Amino acid sequence: MEMRYGLIGAGMMGQEHIRNIDLLPNARVAAFFEPDDGMRAIASGLVPDAIVCNSVADLLNQEAINCLLIVSPNYLHVRQLEEIASQRALPVLVEKPLFTDPADLDRLVQLRNGYPAPIWVAMEYRYMPPVAALIESADRVTGGVKMLTIREHRFPFLPKVGAWNRHNVNTGGTLVEKCCHFFDLMRHVMGCNPVRIMASGAQDVNHKDEISAGPAPDIWDNAYVIVDFENGARALLELCMFAEGSRFQEEITAVGPEGKIECLVPGPGRFWPAHLGDPPVAQVIVSPRQTKAPVAVPIPVDPRLLEAGDHNGSTFYQHERFARALRGEGKIEVGFDDGWWAAAMGMAAQQSALTGQAVKFSDVMLTPGRG
Template identity: 70%
Template sequence: MAGGTWPATGRGRKRGRDVKTIRYGIIGCGMMGQEHLRNIALLEDAEVAAIFEPDAAMRAEAAAHAPGAVLVDSVAGLLAVEAVNVLLIASPNYLHLRQMEEIAAIRPLPVLVEKPLFTDPADAPRLVALRSAYPAPIWVAMEYRYMPPVAHLVAEAQAATGGVKMLTIREHRFPFLHKVGEWNRLNTRTGGTLVEKCCHFFDLMRLIAGCNPVRVMASGGQAVNHKDEVLPNGERPDIWDNAYVIVDFENGLRAMLELCMFAEGSRYQEEISAVGPLGKIECLVPGPGRFWPAHLGEAPVPQVIVSPRDPKGPRVLDVPVDPALLAAGDHNGSTYYQHAGFNRAARGEQAPAVTLTDGWWAVAMGLAAQESARTGRAVVLATEGYAPH
């Protein structure tokens, strides 16, 4: 993929560095799309030029967030708005790849696409074709990389540990929220919980490891959530709400994910620890502030804790997040920092930090974990068709 090349598009500029104001075309303005709108409003030299959102209620809310944007009724209509010079895809998971292909065929602008890139293993060849031919930057939205406490841990992990040997990610959180048409209740539309939700964590594992996974073992299922729900079309939700996943990497690092989506009473939502021969570093990340019980006072402050083996004794660092960024979304300010990086990539000032290959591996690891949980056996990535090629 040509990371910094700006496509020729009618009157469009050939090089990203010539672009002054970033003008977004937004595809999908549900809950996450509106978080993107709020964060774009905080950026310098960025605005929303056009929005495609088919649901009437979500479209009205999006228009209130971006009153200057043109509202259109299709992806093609969005691409026809000449002012648009970058794109954000925040539609339901199963539409991402199809919409990227449509963009590639009409007007391949720089794209920030929400995770996951795809939901069906059979779609992998289509992603190969897109990756080899798309002429502009594509940045996969992995917000967890940009949460300040997580970013601090990633930056310091090797020095603090002397080389990470064991990595544990625990997420204890609330159930899936209600979304338009309840699309997030079905494996066929989401790719399954270990793809839809957990691709973030598999991306972090691979980022910290600095190499690719080789084997995945998992156990998971639907124990508590959504079991009494009936969807508008009569189907019952089959989305999982808990799992354990173990991943072995090429360099010998072992990683584990513990997911529970019926633990919203927890003080911290994410707890990540990395351990090596010199010590341990961990970070504690609270969930969205709007869910914190008001009677308990202020929400917890994110923390990073470094625990060397010698001299023993943990050092605790508070990592507060700008209140304006906390108010703009549910991801501890990360959506803002992600957009700032994407804007630099769109201008040709850097390559995408999260590439199609990164996004592909995150999905491949989730699919392999779900297969392992379903069959009760370990999945070897390189030999069983889950690894990107």
């Protein structure tokens, strides 16, 4: 089966998807819709044989496509999924976050219950090679994860068309837009759902001097989030988006009664200062509790994949798994409920930070089981 993608949105992240799809066997972008002139021209250069469409409806009318990829601004995802459902319900890979507004609950319930084809939500951090190695070994190394810490120190949000990612109303807020990845990892590693979230966050440094035609940017640039899980384990997120000098962008640590495992993930190589030589290589460090003899294992990533995108090869591996699932060789690994929980956890964290109160999931109508 050849994967013939219809692409909705061909901006910065859409172009990363295009470059990675181009590396897959039996896969191509057959058609795309991108309303911005500049981004449309760049995408056309990447896939010159693809049909350029004037709307989502036009794209869905293209017989050449047999699956869909949504890479539009966050606030459009639910609306576009509904349009797809009503016109041509093909298998979909939809970028995170799945939704941005708690008011969309009823619409999401209808989509989940009525969509006849697979929906895969793009939680590509699961597929970064060092993170995947941690996920695979965490329970064995730790004897059962009791504490999970995710630390991201990185650069500010990049410029996007129309500066849509500078405003909470468009993104769902930083703890939804950026951190849904990390909440997904927490839930995936723990193997159960959260019960309570406490958070503190703010916009302290970034984007305050940016001038726009509309409201001033209000996206947060730092936060702490603590999550309690059903199994009694807990997780911590530390986010700082004015720390671009960091050697590693993500540091993830899982600890249990028998030991500790951590992974260190460098940021995009294109941001690494040339005068410092080669960028750092991702690694996983295993620290058994009894022997006190940590072992560090480098996790190199195929240079072609590093060149194709900013996510340590994860975009490629995600598409590879998506293709396997559609060919009947695997399962949908990141489904609708996974995307739902990741966004809902971000919304609960935003609410906690704004109110100063912990949020219990038993008290909110944000989760799939309460639809």
